[in-house]
Amino acid sequence: MKGYRKYFTTKLVWFLTTFVFAFLLNFILPRLMPGDPVAVITQRVTQGMTSQSGAQAVYEQYAEQFGTNKPLWEQFARYMANVVRGDFGVSFSQYPRPVAQILGASIGWTIALQFPAIIVGWLIGNTLGALAAYLKGGFDKVVMPVSIFISNFPAFGMAVILLVVFGVNLRWFPTSGGYGFDLIPSASWGFVWSVIVHYQLPFWSVVLISIGGQAIGMRSMAIYELNADYVKYARFMGIKDWKIIGYVFRNAMLPQITGLALSIGTMVGGALVAEIIFSYPGLGYTILNGVIGQDYPLISAATLIITVMVLIANFAIEIIYGLIDPRIKAAQAD
Amino acid sequence: MGKVILEVKELTTKYITRFREDVYAVDHVSLKVEEGKSLGIAGESGCGKSTLALSLMGYYFPPLYYTSGDIIIDGRNISGMDPDDVRRSILGKEIAYIPQAAMNALNPTQKVIHFVEDVIQAHNPKATKKEIYELARERFHVLGLPEEVLHKYPVELSGGMKQRTVIAVSVILGPKVLIADEPSSALDVTSQKMVIKMLRGLMESGMIKSMIFITHELPLLYNVTDHIMVMYAGQIVEHGAAQEAVFDPLHPYAKGLMGSIIVPEEGLRGHKLTAIPGVPPNLKKPPSGCRFAERCKYVKPECKGAAVAIREASNGRTYRCIFTESELRETYQNGA
Numbered sequence: 001m002k003g004y005r006k007y008f009t010t011k012l013v014w015f016l017t018t019f020v021f022a023f024l025l026n027f028i029l030p031r032l033m034p035g036d037p038v039a040v041i042t043q044r045v046t047q048g049m050t051s052q053s054g055a056q057a058v059y060e061q062y063a064e065q066f067g068t069n070k071p072l073w074e075q076f077a078r079y080m081a082n083v084v085r086g087d088f089g090v091s092f093s094q095y096p097r098p099v100a101q102i103l104g105a106s107i108g109w110t111i112a113l114q115f116p117a118i119i120v121g122w123l124i125g126n127t128l129g130a131l132a133a134y135l136k137g138g139f140d141k142v143v144m145p146v147s148i149f150i151s152n153f154p155a156f157g158m159a160v161i162l163l164v165v166f167g168v169n170l171r172w173f174p175t176s177g178g179y180g181f182d183l184i185p186s187a188s189w190g191f192v193w194s195v196i197v198h199y200q201l202p203f204w205s206v207v208l209i210s211i212g213g214q215a216i217g218m219r220s221m222a223i224y225e226l227n228a229d230y231v232k233y234a235r236f237m238g239i240k241d242w243k244i245i246g247y248v249f250r251n252a253m254l255p256q257i258t259g260l261a262l263s264i265g266t267m268v269g270g271a272l273v274a275e276i277i278f279s280y281p282g283l284g285y286t287i288l289n290g291v292i293g294q295d296y297p298l299i300s301a302a303t304l305i306i307t308v309m310v311l312i313a314n315f316a317i318e319i320i321y322g323l324i325d326p327r328i329k330a331a332q333a334d
Numbered sequence: 335m336g337k338v339i340l341e342v343k344e345l346t347t348k349y350i351t352r353f354r355e356d357v358y359a360v361d362h363v364s365l366k367v368e369e370g371k372s373l374g375i376a377g378e379s380g381c382g383k384s385t386l387a388l389s390l391m392g393y394y395f396p397p398l399y400y401t402s403g404d405i406i407i408d409g410r411n412i413s414g415m416d417p418d419d420v421r422r423s424i425l426g427k428e429i430a431y432i433p434q435a436a437m438n439a440l441n442p443t444q445k446v447i448h449f450v451e452d453v454i455q456a457h458n459p460k461a462t463k464k465e466i467y468e469l470a471r472e473r474f475h476v477l478g479l480p481e482e483v484l485h486k487y488p489v490e491l492s493g494g495m496k497q498r499t500v501i502a503v504s505v506i507l508g509p510k511v512l513i514a515d516e517p518s519s520a521l522d523v524t525s526q527k528m529v530i531k532m533l534r535g536l537m538e539s540g541m542i543k544s545m546i547f548i549t550h551e552l553p554l555l556y557n558v559t560d561h562i563m564v565m566y567a568g569q570i571v572e573h574g575a576a577q578e579a580v581f582d583p584l585h586p587y588a589k590g591l592m593g594s595i596i597v598p599e600e601g602l603r604g605h606k607l608t609a610i611p612g613v614p615p616n617l618k619k620p621p622s623g624c625r626f627a628e629r630c631k632y633v634k635p636e637c638k639g640a641a642v643a644i645r646e647a648s649n650g651r652t653y654r655c656i657f658t659e660s661e662l663r664e665t666y667q668n669g670a
Contacts (some may be wrong), residue, residue, distance in 0.1 A: 233439035234449075236393070237504070238426035239456045247441045254443075326487035327442055 004322060011318045015311055022307040027076055030299040037092045037294035038062045066092070079300070088301040093293025095181075099301045102286060107305070109178055110275070110282035113199065114267035117206035122260050124207070125214025130249055132215065133222035143215060151212025159205040159277040166201060173200050176279035202274045210263065217259065221252035254325050258317050265313025266306075336368035338406075339544040340390070340511050345403030345413075347389040350396070359385040361568040362403070368512065372537060372545040374576065375589065376552055378612060382568040383548045384434065387513045390546075391429050392420035408510050427457050430509035430542070432517045436500040440488035447484040450503055455510035457507060464669045470506065476539065477502045477532060489534040494525030501532055505541050512542040516549050530558055551594055556580045564588040567614050567625040570644070573653035584662055587626045624656065632657075632665050 042059040049055055063069040066089075067078055078189065078211060088099035128147070131142040149160075167175035180194040225231070225248040234244045272284035279285065283302060290298035322328050342365045347646040349357040367373050375383050385398065394400045396415045405413045407428050412420060426429070433439050440449060454461050471481055483499055491499060497517065498631065505512060514533060518526040521554045536542045547559050555576065556561050562579035564572040564587065572579060572588040582590045590610040612629035615621055621628070623638035632635065637656055644652050647659045655662065 156667050229433060229438035230441040233431075233433050233436075233500070234422065234441070234452070236391070236425055236431040236433065237453045237456070238424075239452050240422075243452055243456070247444065251441070251443055325443060327489045 007328075008319065011315060015315050019307070019311055022311070023304065024076075024305045026307060027079055028072075030296045030303075031072065031075075031251040033294060035294050037064060037296065038068050038082055040294065041092055041095060066090070074126050079148060083304075088304075089297035091290075091298050092287060093295040093298065099297045102298060103283065103301055103305065106281055106283045106286040109280060110267065110271050110284060113202055113274070113280060113282060114206065114271050115264065117121050117203050118210060118260070118267060121210030122214055122263075123254070125211040126218040126253070126256055127217025128211065129215035130222050130252070132219045133226060133252075134245065134270050143218065147212040147215040147219075149212070150208060151216060153212075155205070155208060155209050155273040156277060158209050159274050161203070162201050162205050162208075163277060174198050175201070176299075178281045191323075198278075198280075202278045202280050205274050205277075206271075214256065214259065218256055221255055222248060225249075225252045252319070257320070257324075261313045261317040261320075262310075265310040267309070336370060339369050339408055340365075340367040340546075341404070342366075342390055343404040343406075345386075345389060345405060346401040346447040347394070348399055348401050349385075350399060351618075352397075355618050357397075358401070358620070359568050360389050360440055361620075363565075363568075363570055365563060365570075365573070367544040367546065369543050370537065371561065372427075372547055372559040374555035374562040374618065375546060375548045375565060376550065376555055376562060377555075377565035378550060378591070378614065381565045383565055384515055386565070387431065387515050387546070387548055387570075391415060391431060392421075392424055392514065395553045401650060422456075426453060426504075426509070427507045428509055429513065430504040430507070432501055432504050432512070432514045434516045434519070436497045437493055437516060437520060439500050440496065442489050443489065445485060445487055446499055446503070449539060450484070450506060451507060452504065464637055473506055473541075474502055476541075477535070488571075494528060497521060497525065497529055498532055501536075505536055508541060510543045511546065512536065512544070513546045514548065517547075518554065519549065519551070526554075530554065533558060552580060552592060564591060567620060569625060569654060571626065572651075572654075573651045573657075574647075575649065578649065578651060584647060584651065584659060585626075585655055586630050586632055586662075588653070589666070590629075590631075624654075625667055 016160045038059060041062055042055060046055040046058050049058075060069070067075050070078075079089070086100065088103070091097050091099050091102055092100060125147075128143050132143040163175055166172045174180070174197060178195065179191060179198055179200055185191060228248075228251075231244055231248060234247065271280075271282050272288065274280065275282045275284035276288055283305070287299065289295075290302060342363060344364055345364045346358060346362055347360045347465045349359055351357060355417060361382075363371065363386060374385065377383050377539055388394075388398060389400070390405050390613070392400075392405060392415055397628045400414065403413060404411055407424070410428075412424055415424075426603075440446065447467065447470060451463060451466050454466050454469070467484075470484055474481060474483060476500070479495075479498055479502055483495065488496055488499070494587045501514075501517065506529050512533075517533070533545065533547070537545060545559075547555060549555060559576050562572075562574065562576050563570055564579065564585065566581070572583055572585040574584075579588065580592060584593050587610070590608070594610065610629055615625050615628065621638065623640060624630070624642045627633050629635040642654050642656055644654050645658070646652055657665070
């Protein structure tokens with residue numbers, strides 16, 4: 001256990017260092033974009049105003065409020081102090097809504113869409129891959145080409161195909177939104193049903209895309225493990241096949257867990273395409289709007305959330321891996 | 335003569351390649367192993383040693399197929415038995431096998447004790463974890479392995495320790511025959527010695543009743559086994575007591591094989607190493623006459639005619655050559 005603690009500490013230090021740099025970049029990068037968002041807001045507010053000095057005063061007031069007239073390092077210090085208190089500032093593009101409120105409203109949609117989709121895609125993909133490796137023959141000959149075909153689909157392509165086929169032509173499912181336009185979010189059956197119906201197309205577009213890659217990865221891992229020497233030896237010792245298959249798939253699963261954790265970590269980015277095409281009210285859609293509106297606080301906060309999620313996912317993989325794969329532990333103990 | 339534990343009569347097995355060609359890797363092989371005795375099988379890579387091992391375990395899974403012959407273990411004929419039944423009732427219990435690549439023979443993500451549990455429960459589903467642990471602990475103790483090994487993952491063990499663990503697990507059910515397929519080839523000399531000592535100890539303590547030791551290292555065979563069999567191209571070419579087979583081989587191939595041993599002795603550095611020229615025949619189309627004829631120094635035209643039968647020599651030795659024992663001895667004397 002001493003070796004494991006050292007392993008844990010090393011990983012933790014690494015992740016904290018990464019976090020500090022990522023935090024810094026999250027702040028600086030959006031602010032390096034050309035253009036002046038405060039000018040855009042001023043223009044919006046001062047429409048129809050004729051007085052030049054009046055517009056100037058409005059501009060200065062906003063600049064003062066957002067802190068954009070201060071040097072960058074001072075802005076950063078203020079930003080950091082606010083973030084620690086959980087305050088991400090006020091959105092530029094949706095002024096005067098606070099960023100925390102905007103993100104809070106959309107993150108739930110993203111997680112509810114992506115998390116089950118990733119898990120379902122992972123489970124189906126790995127099961128298909130494992131079966132293809134084990135059954136070989138005809139099953140493998142069908143699963144493999146189909147998996148390769150599907151996994152090479154661009155995400156938007158899959159979403160558009162589903163949209164056209166099931167939304168436009170067959171009219172089975174609605175084509176956009178998280179729930180019906182005519183509904184107000186409530187705990188009624190009508191609303192829940194509307195959410196479920198709107199959920200299907202974006203959900204399956206994410207699931208279908210991820211199945212192929214997972215199946216291919218699992219198949220090659222499982223084939224490799226099935227031919228390992230320990231499989232032969234276990235057979236020579238008279239151990240039953242189903243037990244040996246248990247060994248094989250546990251070992252083949254290990255690298256696949258990395259893939260799972262990574263896609264959970266990057267789920268916000270992964271959601272972007274599906275959310276935009278289906279106008280799903282999630283985080284990806286919000287980020288897109290933030291970038292278009294040069295909304296520094298919104299972009300910084302959203303990318304910060306992505307960063308933290310990726311880091312936590314990575315950290316979790318490393319830690320779980322150290323626990324479930326004795327080879328990692330042994331290598332670290334040296 | 336002791337009780338015969340394993341008897342193989344005229345066993346022939348083949349591989350079927352993906353192009354539907356038959357390759358007879360074990361061709362009419364007969365052998366006997368008595369209680370308390372060990373048999374060594376020597377020969378170069380690809381001569382059918384390992385295939386013979388699989389064949390006499392009844393382990394027929396594609397591409398390996400049983401063709402003819404009998405395998406009798408302790409009075410029970412297992413030839414023609416369903417390979418899945420063999421796995422259930424013979425392997426591990428009656429015949430145990432130590433694989434060539436024992437280094438990777440254990441599942442890297444499973445603790446040794448859990449594998450032991452799986453092995454024992456495959457043959458005796460009623461065994462409790464506690465009983466198994468007691469048995470494993472006792473066996474490991476007798477074999478000089480620390481108890482901690484049971485609680486470790488294979489990756490945490492050194493190469494030699496892994497090999498000894500595999501041996502200890504292989505014999506945990508007290509098999510009648512232990513087949514060791516090059517168990518020490520990948521080890522350094524110190525670990526090799528420990529493995530050999532361990533195998534000898536298994537015989538002496540009666541934990542196993544008999545042993546078949548497969549290797550290409552002849553000096554090792556002489557140290558470990560009572561009888562030695564030399565295989566060439568799927569056939570037995572020489573079979574006799576260890577002492578005679580090593581120091582007084584009759585078959586020209588066996589002689590060549592013994593001559594290729596590197597012996598570290600003073601004054602021999604300048605000595606030219608002899609190797610047998612040529613390569614073994616393609617078993618998809620074996621030559622009709624003697625299979626060694628193409629590489630034999632003493633070949634005669636009649637060697638390449640009809641198949642060569644096994645001859646008996648003094649002391650119960652057998653060999654496969656058209657020459658009589660005295661003719662061979664004369665040829666060797668003149669040749670050397």
